[in-house]
Amino acid sequence: MGAFKAAKHYLKNTDLYLLFLALLCSAYGVVLVYSATRASGSSRYIMIQSLATVVGVAAFVIMSLIDLEAMSNWWKIFVVLNILLQLTLIPFGKWANGQRSWIEIANGAFSLQPAELGKLLFVFTFAAHLSEIREHVSEWRGILVLGLHTLLMMGAIVLSSKDTGMAIQYFMIALVMMFAAGLSYKWIGLGAVLGLLSVPVLWNFVFKDYQKNRILVLFDPSIDPNTAYQTTQGKIAIGSGQFWGQGLGNGAMTQMGIVPERRTDLIFSVAGEELGFVGCMAIIGLLLLLILRLMYVAFRGSTGFSSLLAVGICSMFLFQTFMNIFMVIGLLPVMGLTLPFFSYGGTSVVTMYAALGIAAGVRMREKPSWLQ
Known part of the structure; x- marks a missing residue:
């Protein structure tokens, strides 16, 4: 009876809306991953994605029960641990597509992406x-100190994995959290000006040729057809789906393997080709509801710390969602970002559920409405 009462109390106080929306996204994502991988004849991807969802729900519950504010005085220790986590990629990471973002476990049966957990x-x-x-x-x-943080x-991410797309996510999360904490508009304006002034320096002295080409092909794919191939095929697949799509499992480009990275980075193009505009808007709608x-x-956070935690989680979902979609439709360069809950990837799925668990913990500890 004690366990039953505890479970009842938990369900009454946690944010079930977050969990329900996440499960809807996962169910939709599993369907898309199935369609994207059915030509391979292997059920491995569906099994891993489904298992990651189950583990993710457990992570949601565990993280919602941990009072992170009680551990906030130890934050410097966790910064060091996070940096060390990223640096494990240097001896143990596997190179793929110019990045060393993954650590293979059990002879490649599973893989871990430290930057996602980070x-x-x-x-x-x-x-x-x-x-x-x-x-x-x-x-x-x-x-100065927040910028150094x-x-x-x-730096740890770029040094260990060469994953600039992930590093940009960290920067954007930090920027939104600083704004929410009361950062003056003058600093934001100054940062924007310095950012614009730094573009020529970055272009001429920092960016490598392949990075420049990823940007240039957004305006003219003929500059480097190989670099533009992924985005070009993704856009064609989305356009071919028109309003209702070609039918689940019937997308010609998806089923023939023409769309690259279709189960991960370009899962949105699978939805576009097979389920059309309606399918794409369903993805955007679900993720927008989650973000809202x-x-x-x-x-509703009861303290500044808890509110900032939720802001950080919100910005994480916001930028990863729209950076992935903009990448697929050719508004941003290819950066290897997954679409939350929809793209195949165990680490990403578990991390997203754990993130929502943190937000649910904030909701559980908010002030009663009469104290607001």
């Missing part, structure tokens, strides 16, 4: 850091 640690440590210096967030000393993590719910959780 996002959760980064949101936690950055929220704790911001809470510690919140009154000074718009002073130059505050900007962010750059250390971005996270905004609500952030607004």
Whole structure:
């Protein structure tokens, strides 16, 4: 009876909307992954994706029960642990498509992406850091230490994995969290100006030729057809689906293997070809509802730390969702980002559920409505 009461109390107080939306996304994602991989004749991908969902739900529950605010004084230790986690890729990571983002486990049966797990640690440590210096967030000393915190993590990711797309996500998460903590508009404006002024320097002295080509092909695919191939095929597949799509399992480009990375980065193009505009809008609608719910959780947070945690989780979903979709439709260069819950990938799925569990924990510990 004790366990039953505990479960009843948990279900009453946790944010079931977050879990329900995540499960809807996962169910839809499993269907798309099945269609994207059915030509291979292997059920491995569906089994791993389904298992990751089950593990993810467990991670949701566990993370919702952990009071991260009680651990926030240890944030510096977790920064060091996060950096060490990323650096494990140097001796153990596997190279693929110019990046060393994964560690294979059990002879390749499973794989782990440290940067995905590291996002959760980064949101936690950055929220704790911001809470510690919140009154000074718009002073130059505050900007300096927060910038160093962010750059250390971005540097560890680029050094260990060469994954600039993931590093950009960390930067964007930090920027939104600083804005939510009260960063002055003058600093945002100054940062925008410095960013624009740095473009010529980055272009001429930092970017390699293949990175330049990823940007140039957005405007003229003929500059480098090989670099543009992934986005070009993704856009053609989406366009061929028109409004209703060609039918699940009947997308010619998907089933013939013409769309590259169709079970991971380009899963959105599978939805476009086989389920059409309706299928794409269903994905966007579900993820938008999830993001809006996270905004609500952030607004209801009982402390500055808990609100910033929810803001970080919200920004993580926001940028990863739209960076992936914009990448597929040719508005951003290819960066190897997955679509939350929809793309194949065990680490990504479990991380997303754990992230929502953190947000659910914020919701469980919010002030009663009469104290708001």
